[in-house]
Amino acid sequence: MGNCxxxxxxxxxxxxxERLERLGxxxxxxxxxxxxxxxxxRTQLTAIGSLQxxxxxxxAAEIGLAQIRYGRRRSLLCLVxxxxxxxxxxxFHFGGAQQRAFAAGCRILCFGEVRAGPAGMxxxxxxxxxxxxxxxxxxxxxxxxxxxTTEGLGQARLRKLSLAALERxxxxxxxxxxxxxxxxxxxxxxxxxxxxxSLHRPSPGLPLNALEQSDYPPRLRLVFEELLAHHLSLRLxxxxxxxxxxxxxxxxxKLIPSFLGRLEFSLTNAQQxxxxxxxxxxxxxxPMHRLVQGDVGSGKTVVAAxxxxxxxxxxxxxxxxxxxxxxxxxxxxxFQAWFQPLAIExxxxxxxxxxxxxxxxxxxxxxxxxxxxxxxxxxxxxxVKFSRLGLVVIDEQHRFGVHQRLALRNKGVSEGVRPHQMVxxxxxxxxxxxxxxxxxxxxxxxxxxxxGRQPIETAIVSxxxxxxxxxxxxxxxxxxxxxYWVCPLIDESxxxxxxxxxxxxETLTGALPxxxxxxxxxxxxxxxxxxxxxxxxAGEIDLLVATTxxxxxxxxxxxxxxxVDNAERLGLAQLHQLRGRVGRGERQSVCVLLYRSPLSANAxxxxxxxxxxxxxxxxxxxxxxLRGPGEVLGTRQTGAMQFRIADIMRDQxxxxxxxxxxxxxxxxxxxxxxxxxxxxVGGGVHYAxx
Numbered sequence: 218m219g220n221c222x223x224x225x226x227x228x229x230x231x232x233x234x235e236r237l238e239r240l241g242x243x244x245x246x247x248x249x250x251x252x253x254x255x256x257x258x259r260t261q262l263t264a265i266g267s268l269q270x271x272x273x274x275x276x277a278a279e280i281g282l283a284q285i286r287y288g289r290r291r292s293l294l295c296l297v298x299x300x301x302x303x304x305x306x307x308x309f310h311f312g313g314a315q316q317r318a319f320a321a322g323c324r325i326l327c328f329g330e331v332r333a334g335p336a337g338m339x340x341x342x343x344x345x346x347x348x349x350x351x352x353x354x355x356x357x358x359x360x361x362x363x364x365x366t367t368e369g370l371g372q373a374r375l376r377k378l379s380l381a382a383l384e385r386x387x388x389x390x391x392x393x394x395x396x397x398x399x400x401x402x403x404x405x406x407x408x409x410x411x412x413x414x415s416l417h418r419p420s421p422g423l424p425l426n427a428l429e430q431s432d433y434p435p436r437l438r439l440v441f442e443e444l445l446a447h448h449l450s451l452r453l454x455x456x457x458x459x460x461x462x463x464x465x466x467x468x469x470x471k472l473i474p475s476f477l478g479r480l481e482f483s484l485t486n487a488q489q490x491x492x493x494x495x496x497x498x499x500x501x502x503x504p505m506h507r508l509v510q511g512d513v514g515s516g517k518t519v520v521a522a523x524x525x526x527x528x529x530x531x532x533x534x535x536x537x538x539x540x541x542x543x544x545x546x547x548x549x550x551x552f553q554a555w556f557q558p559l560a561i562e563x564x565x566x567x568x569x570x571x572x573x574x575x576x577x578x579x580x581x582x583x584x585x586x587x588x589x590x591x592x593x594x595x596x597x598x599x600x601v602k603f604s605r606l607g608l609v610v611i612d613e614q615h616r617f618g619v620h621q622r623l624a625l626r627n628k629g630v631s632e633g634v635r636p637h638q639m640v641x642x643x644x645x646x647x648x649x650x651x652x653x654x655x656x657x658x659x660x661x662x663x664x665x666x667x668x669g670r671q672p673i674e675t676a677i678v679s680x681x682x683x684x685x686x687x688x689x690x691x692x693x694x695x696x697x698x699x700x701y702w703v704c705p706l707i708d709e710s711x712x713x714x715x716x717x718x719x720x721x722x723e724t725l726t727g728a729l730p731x732x733x734x735x736x737x738x739x740x741x742x743x744x745x746x747x748x749x750x751x752x753x754x755a756g757e758i759d760l761l762v763a764t765t766x767x768x769x770x771x772x773x774x775x776x777x778x779x780x781v782d783n784a785e786r787l788g789l790a791q792l793h794q795l796r797g798r799v800g801r802g803e804r805q806s807v808c809v810l811l812y813r814s815p816l817s818a819n820a821x822x823x824x825x826x827x828x829x830x831x832x833x834x835x836x837x838x839x840x841x842x843l844r845g846p847g848e849v850l851g852t853r854q855t856g857a858m859q860f861r862i863a864d865i866m867r868d869q870x871x872x873x874x875x876x877x878x879x880x881x882x883x884x885x886x887x888x889x890x891x892x893x894x895x896x897x898v899g900g901g902v903h904y905a906x907x
Contacts, residue, residue, distance in 0.1 A: 221244060259275050280320065392413070516663060539592075540613050563587070702760060
C-alpha cells in the first residue's frame with residue numbers, strides 16, 4: 218500500500234492533495250495512519266426531555282418558530298420540540314435563505330453540544346439536516362471520528378477520505394502487517410487492518426472515553442508499534458556505527474599516571490567505574506558512543522580529561538564541544554591548566570576568533586600540532602580539518618538537540634574510520650526517556666558526589682522580603698563567605714537581560730557599601746569577564762551579580778550563598794544547575810529562590826520540587842512530568858521525537874516490553890524491521906541516517 222498515492226482516491230485533485238500534504242499525507246497508507254483524536258456518538262437519538270448540559274447529542278424535532286433576536290449580537294433563534302421537551306437552536310452566522318428554510322411544522326435532525334441558555338436548553342450552531350415529513354432520520358452506523366485538520370480541510374472531507382481509504386484495504390491496496398504474528402498473539406494485539414478499522418470507525422455502544430485511552434486494544438497496538446519503530450530506528454543507527462571502524466585508542470601509561478598524581482583529590486568510586494567503561498570502549502576497534510551523565514558537581518570533566526588523555530597517548534587528536542562560548546572557555550582554561558604541565562598542546566576555536574588567530578588555529582589542527590581542540594559548534598565547521606581525530610566529547614549535549622548529535626557522527630570520518638564519541642550531561646535523563654531517545658548510546662552514570670559535600674539548603678522567598686535577603690548577603694560576606702545573585706532572562710532580549718543585571722549590581726552596590734560587588738554578563742568583552750571571574754575566584758569580589766551565563770562550569774568553593782531572582786521564570790533543570798554553583802566547599806550552602814507573586818500552579822510545583830530534593834535524577838523525572846520530553850531533550854524545535862499517537866509520559870510503562878520486542882525482531886525477523894521503521898519514522902532523522 219506504500220505506493221498507493223492519495224491522488225488515486227476519487228475527488229482528490231492537486232488542490233486537495235496540497236492540503237493533505239500539509240498534514241504529512243501523500244499516500245493512502247499515511248491517510249490511514251492519520252488517526253482520530255477523539256469521537257462523537259451520532260448513532261442514537263436522544264429525547265429533548267433527557268438532554269443534559271455539557272453533553273453532545275442527536276435530536277429529531279419539529280420546528281415551532283424561527284426569529285431574529287437583536288441584542289449585543291444579532292442571532293437567529295429556532296425553537297424546536299419533540300413531545301418530551303423544547304430546545305432552542307442559536308445561529309450567529311446565518312442568511313435569509315436559512316431563516317426561510319426553518320418554517321414552522323418542518324422536521325429537523327440536529328447534532329451539537331447542549332448548554333443552558335437564557336430560556337432553557339440550547340444548541341449553538343448545531344450541524345443539522347431538514348427532513349421530509351415521513352423521512353426516517355438517518356443515523357450514523359459507527360461512532361464519528363474527529364481528526365487533526367488544517368485550513369481548507371474540514372472534518373466531513375477527512376471522514377469521507379478515510380472511509381475511501383478503508384475500502385481500498387479490501388481492494389488492491391492491502392497493508393502489510395510488520396508486527397510478527399507470534400508477537401501480536403503474545404501481546405494479545407489485533408491485526409493491523411482490524412486495529413485501523415476499529416479506530417477510524419468504532420462500533421456503536423463503545424464508551425467514548427474508553428476509545429480515547431491508550432489501553433483500548435486497537436489504539437494500544439498502534440501506540441506500541443510507534444514506540445517500537447522509534448526504538449528500532451535508534452537501534453539500527455547504533456548497529457550501523459557499531460559495525461563501522463574506529464581507531465583502537467590503547468592507554469600506554471605515559472600521561473594518565475602523571476595527571477592523576479597532580480590532582481588535589483582522589484577519584485570517587487563512581488568516577489573510577491565510568492573511566493574504566495570509557496577506557497574499554499576506546500580500546501576497541503568500533504566507535505564508542507557513550508552518554509556520561511552525572512549530577513551537578515559529580516566530576517564529569519575529570520572523567521572526560523582521562524578519556525582525552527587515553528586518545529592523546531595513542532597519538533590521536535581530541536575535540537571538545539560546548540554549547541556556549543562561556544562554557545567552552547571554562548573548559549579550555551580547565552584543560553589548559555591540567556594539560557600544559559604534561560606538554561599537551563591545547564587550542565581554542567569559536568565563531569568570535571579574529572581572522573589571524575583563526576588561521577593559526579586551523580593550521581595547528583590540520584597539521585596535528587593541536588592535540589586537544591576546545592570550542593563551540595565552530596569546531597565542526599567544514600573548514601576545520603583534523604589530522605587524526607580520535608575522540609569527540611560533547612558537553613551538555615541536550616542543548617544541541619537530537620539532529621545535531623546524529624549529524625556530528627559523520628564528522629572526522631577518514632577513509633571509513635570514525636572517531637569515538639562521548640556525550641556528557643549534567644541534566645540527568647530519566648530512564649524512561651533514555652530508553653526512548655538514547656537507544657543508540659551506551660549510558661554511564663556518575664551517581665556519587667565527592668566526599669565532604671553537604672546537601673544545599675533551598676529556601677523559597679517572596680520578592681516582598683528582598684530587604685531580608687540583602688541583609689543575609691551582608692552577614693554572609695562579613696563572615697568571609699561569597700555569594701551569587703543571578704538575574705534570569707527577562708524576555709528574549711539578551712540586551713535587556715544584561716541591563717537588568719547591571720541595574721541590580723548598581724542597586725546592590727548602593728545597599729551593601731561594605732560588600733565588593735562584581736558583574737558578569739554575556740555582552741561583556743572576554744578579557745573583562747575573565748578578570749571579574751578570576752577576581753571572584755581569588756576572593757577579591759564578595760558578591761557576583763550575573764546572568765544565567767554562570768549556569769554551568771563555574772567552580773568557586775568559597776561561594777556558599779546563591780540568590781536566584783525571578784526564580785519562577787526558570788525551568789527545574791536550569792534552577793538545579795544554578796544551585797549547583799554553591800555547595801562546592803565544606804561550608805553549609807544555601808540557595809534562595811526569590812519569586813514574584815502571583816505564582817502559577819506550575820511555577821509553584823517547580824519551586825517546591827527543588828526545595829524538597831537535591832537529587833538531580835528525581836528533579837529530572839519531575840521536570841519531565843511538568844515540561845514534557847521535547848523540552849527536556851532539546852527536541853521541541855527540531856521535529857524529532859514527535860509521535861503521532863504515542864506519548865512517552867503516558868505510555869512509559871510499555872517501554873521495557875518495547876525494548877524486549879525490538880531485540881526479538883532484530884534477532885528473528887530482521888527483514889520486517891526496516892519497513893516498520895519507514896512506516897512510522899518515515900524520512901525522519903534516525904532512519905534517514907541509516
